Amino acid sequence: MGKPTGFMDYKREAPRKKDPMARVKNWKEFQIVMPEQQLKRQGARCMDCGIPFCQAGTTMPGSNEIGCPVYNLIPEWNELVYRGKWKEALDRLHKTNNFPEFTGRVCPAPCEVSCTVAISDEPVTIKSIEYSIVEKGFKEGWIKPNPPKERTGKKVAVIGSGPAGLASAAQLNKAGHLVTVFEREDRPGGLLTYGIPDVKLAYKIVDRRITLLKEEGIVFQTNVEVGVDVTAEELDHEFDAIILATGATMPRDVDQEGRELTGIHYAMDFLTANTKSLLNSNHQDDDYISAKGKDVIVIGGGDTGADCITTSIRHGARSVTQFDINEQKQTIRHIQNPWPLFPNVYSEEDAHKEAKAVYGRDPRSYKLQTAKFVGNEKGELVGLETIEVNTTLEDGKKVRHPVSDSTKLWEADLVLLAVGFTGPERKLLEQMNIKQTNRQTIDAEYGRYQTNQAHVFAAGDNRRGQSLVVWAIHEGREAARECDRFLMGSSQLP
Ligand code: FAD
Structure with a gap:
């Protein structure tokens, strides 16, 4: 703990965003980096409680999954920020999360929901601190390509370049394998690029990381749909293992009279x-x-x-x-859940604030x-x-x-x-004879990620259903570890 009385001395200072009326005039990101002095105070609010629930991905009865799915070492970097040791904070952050610049922008922050300070006060602004650490890292030039010293000679194909595919590619490359990422779109990034709007996560931020990954030796092949432009058989022939990270974006329809109308x-x-x-x-x-x-x-x-x-x-x-x-959702907590479900689970979204500012009314009808x-x-x-x-x-x-x-x-x-998704696309899975669950997701055990084809692993939304960027990163990292173990007999990857 940086400052033992920090949580009593300082109040939570909300992350700043550009004014809704001003920001809707353009397509720029609207999150504002907090001044360093303010961030230090926020870091000092961390109690470094005995069991840091914020960093341990788990499930509370009656609530969503809480705590950080990638097990970010939150109390450690909170203290380092309080002490002004930004580079060390960045090193600790990168230990568990390959892409904090994505989660620092778009994660709904299950860590803040489980912050112990939030039992009696407002939680530490963990997400803003994460965002600021990584942005300072890029600004100072501390984040540089770090290619592996040795190559194993094994080749892995990653299908899909969303956060799950990128995380598994980064980890497998770190382990020394030669990694090629296949992406059917013209730009990599999956939903980071072509789902989440640029105002929340600008493509230049995704591209900045992809450039680093390329410099570290990962090959990206865009405009290539596996199953159409290259067959699964061809991949089997060329690669020792495959990671399926194809997402789950089959849209659910509203099948009512008049559905065929234009508009x-x-x-x-x-x-x-x-x-x-x-x-x-x-x-x-x-x-x-x-x-x-x-x-x-x-x-x-x-x-x-x-x-x-x-x-x-x-x-x-x-x-x-x-x-x-x-x-309309209520802020009701389950009797066994001591946390107040603050601040994001039931809070108003930025979009609704913008609509209220522009049209003078809440756009939602329940x-x-x-x-x-x-x-x-x-x-x-x-x-x-x-x-x-x-x-x-x-x-x-x-x-x-x-x-x-x-x-x-x-x-x-x-x-x-926008009524949800029904799972991953079946075409490629059928071509590869990959078993699916009765929810249509890929049948691969959590923690093992191996499909019914021993050399094929699955990670992210195609395995767990539409979820979050942070879960996709977590699964991509873990699937890489299991794939590495399959290729080498053991793995040093976390
Ligand atoms: P995806 O990101 O879906 O990537 C899959 C990639 O695989 C795609 O690029 C696709 O083109 C490619 N692909 C598929 N099949 C093939 C093939 N045969 N050959 C080659 N390439 C292929 N989560 C958050 O945490 N915060 C948010 O704010 C947020 N906002 C969201 C907004 C929208 C509109 C949507 C739809 C989702 C949002 N999510 C958000 C959820 C989050 O984006 C996903 O959980 C996450 O991107 C899943 O990552 P993934 O890598 O599993 O799949």
Whole structure:
């Protein structure tokens, strides 16, 4: 602990972000690095409690998984920041997390939810400290390519370049294997690049790390879809092992009357096209689905829906509304969970703050189910009908009960479907004879990651279902360790 009385002397200072009205005028990141003096004070708030729940990924009854999935050594770097030892803090941070610049920006920070200070006060601003350590590291030139001293001669193919693929590639390369990452998109990064909007995580940040990985010896082959441009058999022939890190982005549909009308799109089509056009031409190519001047309805109350709001506002949408089928979440904690579920689990998202600033109202409407889409004679969407639903839990399953006479018509000329994902794409898995679970995810045990094909390992969303960047990094690292063990008989990787 840097300062024994720090948690009593200093209050939490919230991470600063640019004003919503100013930031929606551009596509720049809006998080602001805190001044060093302020960060030192925040680091001093860490109690270095006997059991640092923040660093131990675990599950509390009735809550989400809490603690850091990559086991970041949080109390150690909090103290080092308090003492002004930034380079040492960076070394400790990189020990457990290959890409703190990604998690420092987009992680919902399960570590802060489990901070012991939060039992009686507000938690330590762990995420802001992580972000600042790594950004200082880049600014000072401390983060340099570090290629392995020796090569093993073994070759590994990583399919998919999202956080799981990148983490496993980085670790396997560190172990001395020759790693090639195959990515079907034109740019690497997976959802870091073509899912999470640039305003939350700019592509230049992803590219900065990819450049380092290339300098360390990892080969990236973009615009190559495994199963189409190169067969699984060809990979088997050329490589000693394969890591499947293909994500889980098969979209769930809203199969209601009028679904065929023009103006209804999957959220991912909207978000991906937007970022591509932004990066390729600053939107000059018009190769994206524009929300400009439109009444936009986002169906789905999760993070993907929030990203659609953020993007629609920047296009200049006339209005933005978001439907959530569930009730507004409450800050109710489970009786066995002593933590107050603060600050992020039930907090308002940046997107909602922006919508309130621009349109003067909260965009969210709860307990609504789409009954049908309404079109004009040209087959264009003009609105949709909803009914109100109450939800009960019966035998552990959610059951929806329509409320009578609750039909409502909403005007809309753009609807974005953000109702979740059904799992990984099956095509490649079938070609490779990879066994799937009854949830359609890849059947590979957590901690082992090996599929029914001994030389093929799976990590990230395609194994666990849509999750978080930090879990993808964790699984990528661990799958690399298991793959290394398979190739060499034992492994020094963590
Ligand atoms: P992905 O990131 O999905 O990467 C998979 C890659 O594999 C893709 O690039 C794909 O093109 C490639 N691929 C697939 N098949 C092939 C093939 N046959 N050949 C070659 N390449 C292939 N998490 C957070 O922690 N914070 C957030 O703020 C956040 N926001 C999100 C916003 C959106 C819109 C979405 C959809 C998700 C968000 N998530 C967020 C979740 C997070 O992005 C994912 O959990 C994480 O990216 C999963 O990483 P992954 O490497 O398993 O897969």
